[in-house]
Amino acid sequence: MLLTDSLLDFFTETRNHTETICAPLEIEDYVVQPIVDVSPPKWHLGHTTWFFEEFILKSHLPDYKIFDADFSFVFNSYYETVGKRVVRSDRGNLSRPSVEKVYAYRKYVTDAIKVLFSENQDTKLTDLLEIGIHHEKQHQELLLTDIKYILGNNPLLPQYSDTFKEHQIEKHQQDWISMDEGVYEIGHHKEAFCYDNELGRHKVYLHAYEISNKLVTNEEFIGFIETDGYQKFDLWHAEGWDWVNTNDIKAPLYWHKIDGEWYHYTLKGLEKIDPKTPVSHISYFEAFAFAQWKGLRLPTEFEWETAQSFFPWGKRWEWTESAYLPYPNYQKADGALGEYNGKFMVNQKVLRGGSVATPAKHTRHTYRNFFQTNLRWQYTGLRLAR
Incomplete structure (x- = not known):
């Protein structure tokens, strides 16, 4: 406080x-x-x-x-x-x-x-x-x-602001961060503010793993699109495959192919996609399918939290492979404030990190965001693990 x-x-x-x-x-x-x-x-x-x-x-x-x-x-x-x-x-x-x-x-x-x-x-x-x-x-x-x-979704694609910067290149070289097998502590433990879903702090056992120090880029995701990633059923969960076909999904949200080139709507208006910036506005289904296409996987939220000090984060909310569930000894508050997080702990995936839309003094490495697997209007991206 x-x-x-x-x-x-x-x-x-x-x-x-x-x-x-x-x-x-x-x-x-x-x-x-x-x-x-x-x-x-x-x-x-x-x-x-x-x-x-x-x-x-x-x-x-x-x-x-x-x-x-x-x-x-x-x-x-x-x-x-x-x-x-x-x-x-x-x-x-x-x-x-x-x-x-x-x-x-x-x-x-x-x-x-x-x-x-x-x-x-x-x-x-x-x-x-x-x-x-x-x-x-x-x-x-x-x-x-x-x-x-x-x-x-306005047909004129009007500009909101000519100064808001959504897309920033991660200039460091891609590398794999190696994490040892072992028992790690997860959850918030400082005096500073946190939400109840970040408590209580507990131990988890993790196998040895590696996690990328960079987010997946637009260039990499275009490779997924151009090798028919959206048409290969074996890359997708059954529910994701139904979502792709029912909604005729062919690219991330806000993407438009014009005269053979990829553009996307940004808060500055319609812009040509910079291939080097992190991909954004993808669902969990798309993140999972892309990882399958690469022969890799998404990190769990515990792997992400354990390794987060070794890579920059905060440009995109990052999908994880973890279901949104209570931590051990989780306690809902009494009354209306008890409805804030606990009742949503079903049928959702955890996202970690924050995004360019997250205001100052709000995110931290234990923050657990959560959304349904089909949603993508947030600045959602992905980081790979193996």
């Missing part, structure tokens, strides 16, 4: 950054929802605000007056404990409340939090505030990738 003054600064910095992400948007962009997995920017602005109102202000600020009685129904995401909510797929139908009103809501709640914590030193309460800050940081990443999906 941070000291209250620095925590308030962290809170203010985080609230401001969310609105900075939205600054390039046109008013019409705020309400678009192309698919169920993508939420409108306006909804993110409201939901991250409701979190502070619902879990902190309503119970802890004397005489606090709720900004709008309908907002809990509109901006609750999945908290069954809190009550009814708008169905996820209907978030794009919320033309009201207006964007202006949602920004007014943000200011109202931000100001109230500052009032509460200007005098409050209660440890449990400051812990709640820290969770709320990191919750908003999670949504900043989702907000940016949702904006990319919204604009990347």
Whole structure:
């Protein structure tokens, strides 16, 4: 937990950054929802605000007056404990409340939090505030990738920003990091913030293995495409093969072949693919199939965590071969906050590392992200192991 003054600064910095992400948007962009997995920017602005109102202000600020009685129904995401909510797929139908009103809501709640914590030193309460800050940081990443999906599915492929740099070359030579057989400790163990799914720390036995010090590049993935990787059923899980054929998948998300050359939509608009940058926006199915094609495999999350100090990470969320499951002695929090991670520990794969969309002061080597195997709107890539 941070000291209250620095925590308030962290809170203010985080609230401001969310609105900075939205600054390039046109008013019409705020309400678009192309698919169920993508939420409108306006909804993110409201939901991250409701979190502070619902879990902190309503119970802890004397005489606090709720900004709008309908907002809990509109901006609750999945908290069954809190009550009814708008169905996820209907978030794009919320033309009201207006964007202006949602920004007014943000200011109202931000100001109230500052009032509460200007005098409050209660440890449990400051812990709640820290969770709320990191919750908003999670949504900043989702907000940016949702904006990319919204604009990347606009037929005009409009530019979001001419300065946001998504694709960075890893300039070091590819090499294999050798890790010895043995027993290793896994999980968070420092005083700094972590989510409950990073606890408790425990030992795992690992066989000797090697892991690449570089992410797989676009050039390597183009090789997979051009040798008919998407047409070879023996490279794919059965479920992945069904996904490829049902959805006519032929390349990573946002890729377009124009006059014989590969382009992809970026936040700067449509650009020619740089073959040397890490591949992005692939599903677990595609990551697995590519590894099969190379005669290699994906690392487990434990192999990744044990070796992470030997390679740079953070440019892409990296698919692992690990199912998203609780660690030994995992404890869900009581009440609504217990719904934050635990109830999603089924039918998902773990990703490690972070990405170019992950905000500052948010990721760490024990952070466990998780998504369903078919999803690829995040900046997801892969690192190989053997």
